[in-house]
Each structure stands twice: as structure tokens, then as C-alpha cells.
Amino acid sequence: MSNSTLTVGFVGLGDQGLPMAAAIAGAGYPLRVWARHRGSLEQLADTPHTPHDTLNGLAMSSDVVCLCVNTDEDVHALVTGGLADNMRRGTVIVNHGTGTPAQAIRIAAACRARGVDYLDAPVSGGRAGAEARTLVTMVGGPTEAFTRCKPAFLTFSSSVIHLGGHGAGELAKLLNNTLMMMNQANIADVLELADHFQLDTRALIDVLQAGSGTSAALGMMAAGATTTPPEMIAHLHEVLLLDMNLFEAAMRESDAPATTLIERGYAGAHRVPQIVETLSR
Template sequence: MYPGGPRASETGDKTLSIGFIGLGDQGAPLATAIAEAGFPLHVWARRPASLDAVAGVAHTAHDSVAGLAAAVDVLALCVSEDEDVLDLLTDGLAAALRPGTVVVNHGTGVPSAAARMAALCAAHDVGFLDAPVSGGHAGAVSRTLTTMVGGPAALAERCTPVFEAFSAHVHHLGDVGSGQLAKLFNNTLMMMNQANLEEVLAVAASLEVDLASLVAVLKNGSAGSFTLSALGEAITAENVEHLSKVELLDMDLFAAAMAERGAPADAVTARAVAGAEGLVELMKTLTK
């Protein structure tokens, strides 16, 4: 990823003040990594208890969104849905940011919403990047995420040292929305791979093959994949129902994005949805 020289995070401007909103399962380890990389971290949360997630690192907590916005050079958002981001921006956040600030949306959404966010920011001379991440909570904690960036190249370059604080790979894909499009394709292919795995293991189960041993072989063989590696690690009996629901929500986003662009993706969508829907039963089979 970084042939011929150091990572940008090793040489980047550590005087950039980074704001963070969204200290949940994914956002908290991102914010922690940013602070530990040496960037001044500023945070705000609707619930004061959420700030406990960054208690172990240096940070400045703000009582209001406006106070946070006025103090930062880059504002990272890691909230659940596009509408949440749009509500924040229109409810005074964009207006409170200093001209030249960059807003980064790390949540997963549709490209058209990213374009709306960029326009809201541009009205206040604020830059915008969509930068969803792949790797889940485990990748955030281990700082091995893949970050997919859409937006102006100069802004992406400016923020790359921040992204590298929690990423193993940072890819600039092109204009605003291209990061979200890449994330949706990434998620869709992962779920299609789940469907393949579910079908293969169903056949193996009908032959009374020891599934645990087979999965161990497949993980180490040429059939190995992220989906296989995640079984029993990122995907467990305890969290599989939640993950399945999140995947189905992601497929709603994918279907909407494809419909907006008139892409012939019905068969791909159906296959991925089948993979998401079958995940719970797969884990039940493997943990019998």
C-alpha cells in the first residue's frame, strides 16, 4: 500500500484538530485510535455516558455541537444512518463549522445522500468526504480497517493521515459518493459469499460430514475467504441475529443505490439477501 516511503500518518500534520461524533461500537475505537496517533481529539455526544468510551485517551469534550464544530479542522461522523447525518448538518452543525473544515462521514449510506451532504457543507465553504470503513468492530479495535474515500483528491490527501490511524488500507475512489458505492459492493459480495458457504455446508451436513472440521479445512484451503474466517470470530452465536439484521439493512441501501442509477442488479441483490437471511441458521448448524 505504501511502497517507496513511509505511511502518510508517519509524516502527516498532527496539529489538525479532529472532532468526532458517534462513539458507538465502531466509532469509539476509531476515535481512540485517532487520539493515540497524536491528533488532538474533540468529542460531543447526546448522552454524557457515551463519553466514557474515550476516557482512556486525551480528549476535549464539548457541551454542544456548535462548540465542537468551532474547534476542529476535521469533523468525523460515525452515526447510524444518512438521515442522522443530514439532520446534524441542517440542525446547525454545518453553519457552526469554520470555513475550510472537512466533514467526513464514516457511516454506510447511499451515494445520493453523500452528494446532499456535500452540498450542505459547500454552502458554508466546508469540504466533505464520504469514507465508510470495512472490517467491523474487530477491525476497528485492531486498526486494520479498509477505508473507502469519495470526494476531492486534495481533501482525501489531507485526511489520509487521520484515516491511517485506524486503517490498514486507505483507498481514494473518486468523487463524492464513490466511497459509499464501493462499500455497498463490498458488503454485497460478502453476503453473496455467505450464500455460497451456506449452500455448501448444507450439502455437507446432508452427508453427515463433521462441519467444524470441514470449516477448519476450508479456512486454510484455496476456498478461504473473509466470510469463512469470520465464523466464530467476528460472527458468533451471540451476535449473529444482530449482524443478519444489519446486513439486510445494508442490502436495502444497495438496492436503493442501484435503482437510482438504473443498474441491472436484481439477481445480485437477491443472492446477497439470501446470504444475509441464512446467516442465523448457518451459525445454529455450526454450534449444534
């Protein structure tokens, strides 16, 4: 299916969704957008797109509708609030947000009852990755729907990976987030020990980044420590805790043996301000 024959709808023009939508349009896909607040559409002034006054209108005119909203509850409300009922049979709804596998399965069932396919396709990389078009997109859902949508995902991603059925994309995202936070806990432990020995912290970071102890978490912490405003650090702290809440809920819901990962992940999320403070000296 060529770019000119796949019409993509988009809902959620926020910090990450806006550059994702712009990337889709920039690659030649007809872009349809709807927003609760018309002011949000002004950010697409320089991007080819067709705005819709109603969610139903967007649904009827789209082959694929990508959602980049805050919570599973927001996704479910959109899906059952007119989106799935007004899309043609065989079209696809895609959730790019972070949620739980169980909720992805429930939302997929609501879509299936209306003859619409569903993919959970959370992304990793934040706004910077969306702008650079280097997001990692993790997808759960039917292979045929994934194959149809993958070219559109590649407009904003450097890697698009199909992991299995509904919920697999969300599980992969939660595991990825938790591993990052576990790495942050390790970084905090190492820096605390370095302080005990009065080791030059910045020099140590240079060693760790160049050596086998490096990680994406270390790179992000080192790069942002001296340039990120305190209010952004506080926001990041809140976001990481929300991600851990989702991971814990998913593990409890499936009765998974994940106590160690949950505890270590929370430790990493809570200690981000400590890491930044140490690296900012």
C-alpha cells in the same frame, strides 16, 4: 500537515466510533468530541480529548469533523443543524457510516454551499477492526480533502483507499458488503450439500479454510459460530438485512442492472442463522 496542527472533531462514540476516536487521539491529534448524552463521553476518560457542550462549539474548533452515526438522515441533520454553518471555510466533514451514494452527493452539496468540504469514508472491519486499527476505509470526495485527512484515517486503518468523487466510498462499501453476503449464500449452499452426504462439517470447514475455497465470510462464520451469543446472531442478521436494503435502494435509484446481486445478497443475509446453526453442531 503534522498531527499537532490538525484538530479532529468526533461525533458518534458508539461500538465502532469509540475505538476510532481513541486511535486518533492516541496518534497525537488534538481530539474534540461532542455527544447528545454526556454519559457517552465517560468512555473517553483515559483518552486525551476536549469535550464540547454544543455541536456548534465543536464545529468552530475543528479542522476535520468525523461522524460515525447510524444513518444518512442522522448525518444530514448534523450537517444542516449547525455543523457546516459553524465550521471555517475549507474545513472537512467526514461521514464514516454506511449510506447510499445519492445521499452522499446530496450531503456534499449542502456542505459545499457553506464552503465546507465533504468526504464519504465508510469503514469495514467492525469494532474488532477499529480496536486493532486494521479497518479498511473507502473514501469518496475531493482529492485535496482526502490528502489532508488520510493521515488521520490511517490511525485506525490498515488500508485507506480513495475511489473517486462523492458517493464512491459509499458505493464501494455497499459492493463490499453485498459480495460478503453473496459468499455467505455460497457457504450455506455448500454446507447444505455436505449435510446431504453426511460429511463431517467441521472437518470440511478446515479443508475450505486451508484451500482455495476460503473467504473472509467463511473465516468470520467459522470463528464466531460457537462463541457468539444467539442475541448477537439475531442482531447481525438485522444489520445485514439493513445493509442489503441500502444496497437495493442505491441500485434502484441509479437504475443499475443488479437484480442477481440483490437476490443473492439477501439470500446470504437471511441464511446467516442457518450457517451458524450448522457450524455449532
